[in-house]
Amino acid sequence: MRADASKNYNHLLSVARTVISEHGADASLRDIARRADVGLATLYRHFPTRDALLEALLHATLGELTQKAGELETSSSPDEALISWCRDGVAFVRSYSGVVDLMAAAIADPDSALHASCTTMRSAGTRLLFRAQAEGIARTDMDGADLFALIAALGWLGDQPSFAPRVDHLFGIIASAILTNRSSIAAC
Template identity: 55%
Template sequence: MRADAKKNYDSIKAVAREVFLEQGADASLREVARRAGVGMGTLYRHFPSREALLEPLVRESFDALAQQAEQLKTADSPNQALVSWVQEVIGFTYRHRGILSVMMSAIEDRDSALHVSCDGLRRAGAQLLARAQTEGKASRDLSGDELFDLIAALAWLRDQPAHAPRADHLFEVVASAILIRE
């Protein structure tokens, strides 16, 4: 990649990260281009779709969450490891407004630029759940896909002003239904 093209690419990514954090995943791509000091053609040459622009931005976070799950697989308390990780993922979706619907679409669409990252995140959670189930600390009635759906539902509740006050309580209710208490 030419030096000027690399500079534009890096600038677009840096600005997009700021704009998406400020305005959510549905932020104006025109605003991203304007702040990055490039035209729309340049933006689309580097990132042909919104998902293509979101992918490098969220991949780092998804990879970090997956790595955290990997480390938690050896935690003393598999049920607490699972709860902690789920809370982290919900927090991520809350900080990145609008990313939840993008994630849920991408997990089902193998052609999505975000599919691999989202699927890696789902698999990381499924492994934590499987460990807790193997050790008798979580209900065997739940699959990794269903855990991902529950995370999405709880994250959605937290993002809704009318439901946000109840989100933590509902998280505890769901956790109590999944986890087997001593």
């Protein structure tokens, strides 16, 4: 990529991060281009679809969540690893209003630009869940899809003004529903 094209690309991502943080995942692409001081054609040249823009924007964070899961698998107790990763997952989905809907749709659509990143992230969480289940400290009647759904639900609840002040309390309730070891729950 040429230097000026790379500069435009990075600038568009920076502006998109701001606009999407302010207005959610359905933010106007025209507004992103306008605020980046580029034409809409330039935006589309770099990101031909909304999913492509969101994939570029979210790829790093989804990669960080995946990497963190790998680190937690070996460095923390299974219950602490699972809860820490879930807490980071909830914080991520809360950072971009509307991203939950896109991620849920992307997991079901192999043609989505977000599919690979979302399924990789969900698989990372699944490994943490399975590790806790193998140790007998997490309920065994749930899987990675259930864990992803609970994280998404908590993220959505956190976006609702009436629930936002209670999101930490609600996280504790969900954590206690996932973990079966009472001493682990106290650590939440």
